[in-house]
Amino acid sequence: xxxxxxxxxxxxxxxxxxxxxxxxxxxxxxxxxxxxxxxxxxxxxxxxxxxxxxxxxxxxxxxxxxxxxxxxxxxxxxxxxxxxxxxxxxxxxxxxxxxxxxxxxxxxxxxxxxxxxxxxxxxxxxxxxxxxxxxxxxxxxxxxxxxxxxxxxxxxxxxxxxxxxxxxxxxxxxxxxxxxxxxxxxxxxxxxxxxxxxxxxxxxxxxxxxxxxxxxxxxxxxxxxxxxxxxxxxxxxxxxxxxxxxxxxxxxxxxxxxxxxxxxxxxxxxxxxxxxxxxxxxxxxxxxxxxxxxxxxxxxxxxxxxxxxxxxxxxxxxxxxxxxxxxxxxxxxxxxxxxxxxxxxxxxxxxxxxxxxxxxxxxxxxxxxxxxxxxxxxxxxxxxxxxxxxxxxxxxxx
Numbered sequence: 001x002x003x004x005x006x007x008x009x010x011x012x013x014x015x016x017x018x019x020x021x022x023x024x025x026x027x028x029x030x031x032x033x034x035x036x037x038x039x040x041x042x043x044x045x046x047x048x049x050x051x052x053x054x055x056x057x058x059x060x061x062x063x064x065x066x067x068x069x070x071x072x073x074x075x076x077x078x079x080x081x082x083x084x085x086x087x088x089x090x091x092x093x094x095x096x097x098x099x100x101x102x103x104x105x106x107x108x109x110x111x112x113x114x115x116x117x118x119x120x121x122x123x124x125x126x127x128x129x130x131x132x133x134x135x136x137x138x139x140x141x142x143x144x145x146x147x148x149x150x151x152x153x154x155x156x157x158x159x160x161x162x163x164x165x166x167x168x169x170x171x172x173x174x175x176x177x178x179x180x181x182x183x184x185x186x187x188x189x190x191x192x193x194x195x196x197x198x199x200x201x202x203x204x205x206x207x208x209x210x211x212x213x214x215x216x217x218x219x220x221x222x223x224x225x226x227x228x229x230x231x232x233x234x235x236x237x238x239x240x241x242x243x244x245x246x247x248x249x250x251x252x253x254x255x256x257x258x259x260x261x262x263x264x265x266x267x268x269x270x271x272x273x274x275x276x277x278x279x280x281x282x283x284x285x286x287x288x289x290x291x292x293x294x295x296x297x298x299x300x301x302x303x304x305x306x307x308x309x310x311x312x313x314x315x316x317x318x319x320x321x322x323x324x325x326x327x328x329x330x331x332x333x334x335x336x337x338x339x340x341x342x343x344x345x346x347x348x349x350x351x352x353x354x355x356x357x358x359x360x361x362x363x364x365x366x367x368x369x370x371x372x373x374x375x376x377x378x379x380x381x382x383x384x385x386x387x388x389x390x391x392x393x394x395x396x397x398x
Contacts, residue, residue, distance in 0.1 A: 020275025021295070021305045025060025032296030035287040036076035036083070039345035041098065042287075042294060043083065044302050045073025051085055053099050057292070058304055064099035076127070077122035084145065085127065086119025092131060094145050108148035110136040123163040130170065130186060132160030138172055140186050151186030159369065162209060164204035169225055171211060171244040173201030179213060181226045192226035207252050210265055214242025214254060221266045232266030246286040246293070248307055253293060255283025261310055264356075270392070272310040276303065311379070324382045333370045335363065335382065346386040372397060 008042065027044060030052075035047030043064075044052045050065040051073055057085035075086035079345055080226045083095040093107035110117050129141045130151075137152035138160055152158065157177025164171045170182045172189065178199035180189040193199060200216035212221045218233040219242055244255035254260045258273035277300065285296035288307065295303045323336045348368065350359040358380070361370060372380075375397045380392045 002178075007158065020309075021273070023277075023300065024054065024061070024302045024304060025052075026058075026061035027052055027301040030301050031284070031298050032302055033072065033074050033284050034076040034086075035285045035294050035296040035302060036078040037287045037289045037294065038078040038080070038083070038098075042302070043076050043078060043099065045076050045085060045285075045298060047072045048353075051076070051099055051102075052063045054302075058302055059293075064095075065102070066100060067094050067102035067104075068095075074118065074120050075122050078125060079124055082144065084122045086131065088118050089115035090240060091116035092119055092122065092145060105141075106148075107146065108150075109133070109139060110150075112136060117259075120161050121163040123165060125165050125185075127169065128161055128185065132163045132172060134159055134161075134175075134287050138163070138186055138189075148279035152189070153187065154182075154189035154191075155180055156191065161202050162204040164206050166209060170206055171202045171226060173213060175202075177199060178243065178268060179204070179226060180206045192222075193227035193229070194227065195231075196220055197231065202241060202243050203255075204247045205247050205252060207247040207250065209264065212245055212252060212254075212266065214245050216241050216386055218242065219254060219266060219269075220360060223265075232262075232269075233267050234266075243282075243284050244296075245284045246288050248288045248293070251307070251311065253286055255286050255295060257282060259283055259286070259293075259295060263311065272305075272316075275305070308389070309315050324393045324395040328398040331373045333382075333395060335370060335373045335384065337363075337366045337384065344386070346384065349383045349385070350375075351381040351383065 031047040032044045036043045042054045046311050050068050050070050052061040053064045054061045071090050072088035074084050074088055077084040081096055083099055085093045091109050093102040094105045095102045106116050117136040118134040119131055120134050127142055130143055131139045135158055137155050137158040139148040140151045141148050157174040159170050159175040161175050162173035170186060176199060178191060178193035178196050179201055181192045181258050182189045198215040198217035201213055203214035205212050210223050221231040222229045240256040242254050242256055246253050252262050258271060258276050260269040261272045262269045283295045283300040283359045287294045291306060292304050292309050325334055348361050348363050349357055351357055354361045377397050380394055384391045
């Protein structure tokens with residue numbers, strides 16, 4: 001049994017070591033403010049350099065600036081053959097041929113301080129396209145951006161940082177004015193800030209019928225179309241500025257100093273940063289496809305990681321603190337605490353990947369047996385908590 005234990009620990013450690021973020025090649029020193037995925041194509045909007053395209057999952061990148069100045073691209077909106085690029089001081093550019101060429105589509109957009117307005121967010125809603133500008137409010141186009149119309153009635157803050165849509169409801173996050181809601185295609189807006197204790201809103205993301213708001217001081221959630229908001233910051237080391245968010249099914253990722261994940265609508269957040277170099281880990285933009293998450297970073301280009309590695313909880317592999325074995329397990333699971341000397345008030349908890357607590361037990365020895373016969377087959381999360389923790393691991397019940 002001792003030899004088997006050593007083998008299982010070695011396998012567990014190897015799998016954990018391979019589970020990490022990887023930096024893509026070719027743009028590894030660029031600051032990336034926008035990332036978008038369209039089938040097998042990944043687009044990256046860079047500071048002062050326009051748009052890069054990778055057709056091979058980040059193995060290499062090509063600058064795609066024919067007709068697009070070497071400007072800062074703050075936002076990208078991709079829908080099949082159409083790609084909209086929101087720029088810094090040059091309005092919006094459109095490509096209808098996968099980035100091979102671009103054309104300015106600024107008719108109706110305002111000039112602010114001598115420049116065509118800066119675009120911070122672009123989003124499509126059916127046949128309508130909404131653009132959030134920095135200082136000009138929200139603009140609407142119903143003809144693929146050939147013409148834009150101001151839709152700002154009710155907006156008391158025209159610095160639009162983010163846009164999101166739930167059904168026919170359109171949300172606009174502002175810098176200093178909180179969040180506004182339009183239920184009539186942008187014809188009018190109403191502030192929806194009840195419970196929102198920080199009104200510097202940087203990002204919005206929809207997860208089902210829920211909407212998350214990333215602010216200068218952490219994350220908020222609304223499950224009633226913005227009528228009220230609750231603080232959902234459990235798991236963050238400190239209140240942080242959330243510049244980017246993305247949803248993948250019921251999983252939501254938040255870009256801060258690295259990337260955090262929740263699988264239970266913000267009830268808990270966990271850092272999923274293995275492999276990230278801290279210098280590069282300020283995540284300005286996030287995007288996902290069916291299998292992978294991509295992060296656009298400050299001075300570090302685009303990073304990627306398989307989503308399946310992070311579902312549930314990321315192991316504290318750098319600490320080598322906790323091992324759960326055998327893995328897979330059937331009837332019994334052993335929890336081995338490698339380097340926890342103080343076991344007073346130590347609790348082991350087992351959760352499913354939806355974050356539901358299934359088992360809980362006090363432990364007083366470095367090696368503890370847990371009866372898991374009642375659990376159904378699947379992936380589970382182990383959490384060990386004491387004054388020095390928490391620490392996390394994962395196992396499979398077979």
